[in-house]
Amino acid sequence: MRKPYIAGNWKMNLTPSQAAKLAKELAEALKGSTTKVMIAPSFVSIPAVMKAVKGSDIIVAAQNMNDHENGAFTGEVSAEQLLDLGVKDVILGHSERRHIYGESNELINAKVLFALKNGMNVDLCVGETLDERESGNLEKVLTDQISIGLKGVGKEAMEHITIAYEPVWAIGTGKTATPEDADAAHAIIRGLIEKLYDKSVAEDLIIQYGGSVKASNVKALMAKENIDGALVGGASLSTEKFLPIVQFDK
Numbered sequence: 001m002r003k004p005y006i007a008g009n010w011k012m013n014l015t016p017s018q019a020a021k022l023a024k025e026l027a028e029a030l031k032g033s034t035t036k037v038m039i040a041p042s043f044v045s046i047p048a049v050m051k052a053v054k055g056s057d058i059i060v061a062a063q064n065m066n067d068h069e070n071g072a073f074t075g076e077v078s079a080e081q082l083l084d085l086g087v088k089d090v091i092l093g094h095s096e097r098r099h100i101y102g103e104s105n106e107l108i109n110a111k112v113l114f115a116l117k118n119g120m121n122v123d124l125c126v127g128e129t130l131d132e133r134e135s136g137n138l139e140k141v142l143t144d145q146i147s148i149g150l151k152g153v154g155k156e157a158m159e160h161i162t163i164a165y166e167p168v169w170a171i172g173t174g175k176t177a178t179p180e181d182a183d184a185a186h187a188i189i190r191g192l193i194e195k196l197y198d199k200s201v202a203e204d205l206i207i208q209y210g211g212s213v214k215a216s217n218v219k220a221l222m223a224k225e226n227i228d229g230a231l232v233g234g235a236s237l238s239t240e241k242f243l244p245i246v247q248f249d250k
């Protein structure tokens with residue numbers, strides 16, 4: 001049985017004090033919630049947010065991480081630094097990292113392996129651009145992103161991996177994939193995982209959908225067989241918008 005997993009990616013929004021306020025409101029409102037919830041603030045907001053959610057089940061994740069232990073990597077953040085703050089979860093391969101900052105499947109793979117080596121959980125983002133979809137390359141893009149992204153990840157480590165399917169054309173655009181399109185892509189991903197690992201790993205894998213998820217579409221998306229959660233950007237930036245998404249089953 002896959003437990004629903006809703007995550008909020010705050011991207012480069014909110015100051016540390018605004019982030020702490022929102023995190024506190026969410027921790028309060030989500031007392032007793034059975035849905036797994038994660039929020040990913042900017043690095044600078046992490047200490048304040050960790051403090052604000054203390055005692056709650058909300059997971060605080062980083063939005064990115066470097067693949068080296070430490071050293072001369074100006075502007076980067078290491079696993080050790082995150083772990084020291086109590087952060088054990090990280091989003092890797094987000095489409096904004098891939099497309100704005102040029103992160104390759106190979107670099108993302110190095111980050112995934114490094115996170116796992118440090119005992120962290122990874123939310124690995126994949127997804128096609130509109131061009132790739134329209135030229136019939138959806139399956140190939142997902143296959144490359146997943147088989148390279150997870151290269152060297154053993155079967156036993158797969159319990160630390162969540163995959164977020166986020167079609168690039170649906171992120172921040174207001175255009176959501178239809179529940180049917182999203183479910184079909186999730187089924188491709190689950191099939192791929194079965195081929196790379198086995199049926200039980202594929203059946204246990206949590207696959208989130210991301211791309212303009214909001215209160216009005218989350219129910220229909222979550223009703224699909226292969227959709228186990230959501231990675232939410234814009235609509236995770238206020239309690240008013242995020243709460244009904246987390247409570248999609250109410």
Ligand code: PGA
Pocket residue numbers: 009166170171172173174210211212213231232233234235
């Ligand atoms: P969005 O972003 O919900 O604003 O489309 C999703 C994401 O990029 O994770």
